[in-house]
Amino acid sequence: MDDDIEPLVLENVGLTLPSAAGPVEILRSLSLTLAKGERVALVGPSGSGKSSLIAVAAGLERPSAGRVLLFGQDLGKLDEDGRARLRRGRVSLIFQSFHLLPNMTAEENVAAPLEIARRPRAMADARIWLDRVGLSARLRHYPHQLSGGEQQRVALARALAPKPALLFADEPTGNLDGTNARHVADLLFELVEDTGAALLMVTHDTGLAERAQRVVTLRDGRQVERA
DSSP states (O other), X not given: OOTTSOSEEEEEEEEEEOOTTSOEEEEEEEEEEEOTTOEEEXXXXXXXXXXXXXXXXXXXSOOSEEXXXXXXXXXXXXOHHHHHXXXXXXXXXEETTOOOOTTSOHHHHHHHHHHXXXXXXXXXXXXXXXXXXXXXXXXXXXXXXXXXXXXXXXXXXXXXXXXXXXXXXXXXXXXXXHHHHHHHHHHHHHHHHHHTOEEEEEXXXXXXXXXXXXXXXXXTTEEEEEO
């Protein structure tokens, strides 16, 4: 990636979705730039558009207005396959509900994106990353055999093993108790800093948000505050 190109730029992005009561504006004229290696937290009340912003920024949802530039590429000019190719090995996502593949072991879950990106030594690297998140004794355990905190650590290892340039995290500690949430948060910021990935993170946890370099607040689909 060109050092002069920001990993993510949103320009006057709007998102309107249909509903039984008529069209609903989810995002309204929202602009945001994420610099290389920058860590930004998105906060705001439920229903303010935070998760929708992540979906649009990652190219999982098409905006109704404005444009999204991912590594300088206009996502509006790419079809679904083109967006997937652009993300491959460069963009990772972490979700509140883990989204591990239930029929794969922890080791196989972490190796999967490496194999898709055709990285050599995928299984060996998966073992290294699971060790980094303290799960070297859980390599061959399936998701249902892991606690919530362990599942999210597998998800974190899976997301960062490809060493992406950009990481989206949607409520990464939302399903965890206080102790596990702190552990996952510590690992998240440690590994993001180590890999140099830019981070755009949705969270309701004010303590977690304060660890970011910048906080963006959404309300009713609009950016209302920056810090």
